[in-house]
Amino acid sequence: MSEPPHYCEGAALVETGDGFFRPASRPARDSGVLLARTLAAAGPDRPVRVLDGLAGCGIRALRYGLEGGATAVWANDADPDRLPLLERNLARLPVAVERQMSTSTAQQLLAGCLVEGRRFELVDLDAFGCPAALVPLALEAVAFGGVLYLASTDGRSATGHDRRAAVRRFGAAARAHPASWEIALRLQLGLLARTAWAMGRGLTPLLSFSEGRAFRTAVRLARHPAAGEEAQLGLVAHCHGCGDQQVQSLLRLGRWRPCTCPGAASGEGPALAVSGPLWIGPLQDPGTLAAMLQQAEEGGGAHLDRPGRRLLQRLQDDPAVTPRCWPVDAIGRHLGQGPPPLAQLVAALRAEGFATAASGVMAGQLRSEAPWPVIVATARGLVATKAAR
Ligand SMILES: C[S@@+](CC[C@H](N)C(=O)[O-])C[C@H]1O[C@@H](n2cnc3c(N)ncnc32)[C@H](O)[C@@H]1O
Ligand SMILES: [Zn+2]
Structure with a gap:
């Protein structure tokens, strides 16, 4: 019998099986591994427990164990047919790494974590569609100081192409905007922030990026919001006539300034297209990006290919302090x-x-x-x- 085809990425060798797998998502996987490594670098005795909630073939869970310094990994995928594949792939984990595999839905998995009081330093949810429904339970599963790394492939509602769905999923207006990926990431972060705050927690965005298909945000969870954190939720207005853009924090919401269109000063200009509430603060944390790049430089086992390096450098050069x-x-x-x-x-x-x-x-x-x-x-x-x- 011939061997099933294998795929090599970083230190991992996996069978990808028949289910969903995209080699092109490698920069997202490299970034997750480097995030885990920065957590592992915080102290030799600190555990780095990783929950890979929509694991597919398990490549991320394996790389977290092989390269990310994870002390324990839990790989879950709702498709029960994937379990034998997950088991074969995760058999390559170092013996010292605790492992667990399951076939629950992410909702059931996260609810179980809440009931059992389980928390992880890194929760990776590489979701199909919009993960908004998972956000409250996902944040509950993150240890203080830990990271939630969340993906969404719901481009339509977040980029203004399905305004009703944006209201349902984000509780926000999403309008067509020339920086549509940016708005999508900010809507996702806005939802994460509002959910964290409602739980009494705070968060810091660490990295946010997209290639137009998946919208990926990583946030660090804090026990309490930082002073002034609420000022980072706001609205973005864009004039389709003259191209002007304005930003307001919900904390200091006032009138929109007249744009540069003729008649705007007397209220006869075109209406502004307003998106939000969304995150108006920085999208990236330069310190975390520098630490990730340093981890990759140090050659301690975490792999970063050239497109991934270019991505992280690009994000480091633009912390995105204004939308x-x-x-x-x-x-x-x-x-x-x-x-x-x-x-x-x-x-x-x-x-x-x-x-x-x-x-x-x-x-x-x-x-x-x-x-x-x-x-x-x-x-x-x-x-x-x-x-x-
Ligand atoms: C985007 S793929 C994961 C890819 C993988 N993280 C990688 O990097 O190769 C999403 C996976 O989620 C699984 N899935 C879909 N809905 C799910 C749910 N509600 N709970 C858990 N897993 C789910 C699918 O079977 C699929 O394997
Ligand atoms: Zn205008």
């Missing part, structure tokens, strides 16, 4: 001519004193705290200077 993002092409449309190179625009706006970066979340986008008319004028100036040369 205001524009595609450079959209800036070009407002200029009525080709836009300046993104790097030049970033440098020019920084030189003017505005916090600005190339978005780490969506390629070809500018993130800036500069007023929209300043952004357009700066871009116009750069284009004119080039034309005059």
